[in-house]
Amino acid sequence: MAIVFIENLSVDSCIGVYDWEKRIRQKLIFTIEMAWPNKPAAQTDDINLALDYAKVSQAVCDFASSRQFELIETMAEQVAALIMQQFNVSWLKIKLAKPGAVKQATSVGVIIERGTLTAENGVSN
């Protein structure tokens, strides 16, 4: 199985349920795992056959920093859809943390998994 991952991608976003939150920007931290058949890229050493984690990271930053939602659930869902559509990813897992949200906790957030793992998208060798 092959997974391309992005760990602790930090983005400032306008996110939150309460009125005061709609007037500020808060830190969101994305950790993303994406299934990808890595063998073609590894065998040819060709970035065009790889899932480019730099391009995915930029797309997530651009999206999350320019959109406004109340719930982190909505943000996670929309980012999942963006990655799956724009980068042809058929399975992914996103952990989205909002570290400043609960004073007594290091972090809070959601984890979602979308799509299916198949032999074609990376579950097997």
Ligand SMILES: Nc1nc2c(c(=O)[nH]1)N=C([C@H](O)[C@@H](O)CO)CN2
């Ligand atoms: N499951 C969720 N619970 C809460 C969310 C959220 O997005 N998902 N958001 C808030 C507030 O915006 C909070 O972050 C303010 O401290 C509360 N609970």
